[in-house]
Amino acid sequence: MAKYNTNQRRELAAFLSQHPDELMTAQEISEQVDQSVSSVYRNLELLENEGKVTRQPKDGCREMLFRYMASEHCADMIHMCCSECGRTMHMDENTAKTLCDMLSSDGFGVDRTKTVIYGVCRDCGGNR
Amino acid sequence: MAKYNTNQRRELAAFLSQHPDELMTAQEISEQVDQSVSSVYRNLELLENEGKVTRQPKDGCREMLFRYMASEHCADMIHMCCSECGRTMHMDENTAKTLCDMLSSDGFGVDRTKTVIYGVCRDCGGNR
DNA sequence: CTAGTTGCAAAGAGTTTGCATGGCG
DNA sequence: CGCCATGCAAACTCTTTGCAACTAG
Numbered sequence: 092m093a094k095y096n097t098n099q100r101r102e103l104a105a106f107l108s109q110h111p112d113e114l115m116t117a118q119e120i121s122e123q124v125d126q127s128v129s130s131v132y133r134n135l136e137l138l139e140n141e142g143k144v145t146r147q148p149k150d151g152c153r154e155m156l157f158r159y160m161a162s163e164h165c166a167d168m169i170h171m172c173c174s175e176c177g178r179t180m181h182m183d184e185n186t187a188k189t190l191c192d193m194l195s196s197d198g199f200g201v202d203r204t205k206t207v208i209y210g211v212c213r214d215c216g217g218n219r
Numbered sequence: 220m221a222k223y224n225t226n227q228r229r230e231l232a233a234f235l236s237q238h239p240d241e242l243m244t245a246q247e248i249s250e251q252v253d254q255s256v257s258s259v260y261r262n263l264e265l266l267e268n269e270g271k272v273t274r275q276p277k278d279g280c281r282e283m284l285f286r287y288m289a290s291e292h293c294a295d296m297i298h299m300c301c302s303e304c305g306r307t308m309h310m311d312e313n314t315a316k317t318l319c320d321m322l323s324s325d326g327f328g329v330d331r332t333k334t335v336i337y338g339v340c341r342d343c344g345g346n347r
Numbered sequence: 348c349t350a351g352t353t354g355c356a357a358a359g360a361g362t363t364t365g366c367a368t369g370g371c372g
Numbered sequence: 373c374g375c376c377a378t379g380c381a382a383a384c385t386c387t388t389t390g391c392a393a394c395t396a397g
Binding site: 093094095097099100126127128129133134 | 350351352353354355361362
Binding site: 148171173174180182183186189190193194197198199200201202205206207208209210211212213216 | 276299301302308310311314317318321322325326327328329330333334335336337338339340341344
């Protein structure tokens with residue numbers, strides 16, 4: 092838990108809030124805010140504990156992608172990630188609810204934050 | 220693409236077919252079949268290209284888990300992973316179809332192989 | 348002033364690669 | 373016998389940790 096309100100933390104928060112719901116590596120963030128990677132990792136972890144940031148494995152899977160959640164609303168969305176263009180989008184809430192309800196009746200409680208649906212988005216021709 | 224039918228490949232295949240749909244790290248497999256990790260990685264990659272093996276990031280996410288798909292049937296299932304006990308199960312086919320159809324009508328084509336739903340299974344109290 | 352933070356460099360962890368040896372066909 | 377595959381160790385990549393210097397309160 093953060094005790095001091097440091098410059099680096101303020102700048103990190105400022106940067107992230109300009110890029111809500113965007114997937115970025117720790118390195119990218121580190122370059123953008125011009126801070127050491129270690130501080131970025133440490134502060135991202137704090138934000139993750141506060142529920143403001145989540146991480147998901149990058150497609151191939153060597154590294155993690157971090158995502159800043161602007162609001163409660165966003166935190167509770169199921170995210171879908173396009174394997175072609177890499178963009179993330181929110182699952183329609185009705186669809187999400189239907190899915191969770193169906194699985195719940197089988198006894199499986201979905202973790203909305205951790206789950207990511209992979210596929211191909213409309214723009215990349217997912218419907219063909 | 221495999222050119223020779225070596226002992227190691229035969230033993231790896233034999234071991235995997237005794238553990239269908241089970242999530243294992245490369246290290247675990249390496250120990251079980253008593254082969255070098257490098258060979259295991261190389262041969263798992265071949266099997267992945269043949270569509271017989273998939274990989275998914277391990278929960279926390281430092282390493283990959285490999286899963287041998289015994290049949291076409293299994294290859295086409297959406298997998299659900301319990302964050303508590305780590306077990307994997309197949310999503311009920313009706314549920315899976317409903318989900319894919321709902322997303323498809325939004326233009327998003329689900330990749331059944333890559334997608335893993337995280338949550339808590341019945342045995343671990345997911346329904347509470 | 349004191350304890351939390353930072354940056355650097357080194358350590359870790361898992362995976363990949365180069366190379367000499369060994370085995371399949 | 374020729375080429376592919378294996379095992380070992382070294383290289384890599386991303387992340388974490390130890391430590392001394394720095395800074396917020």
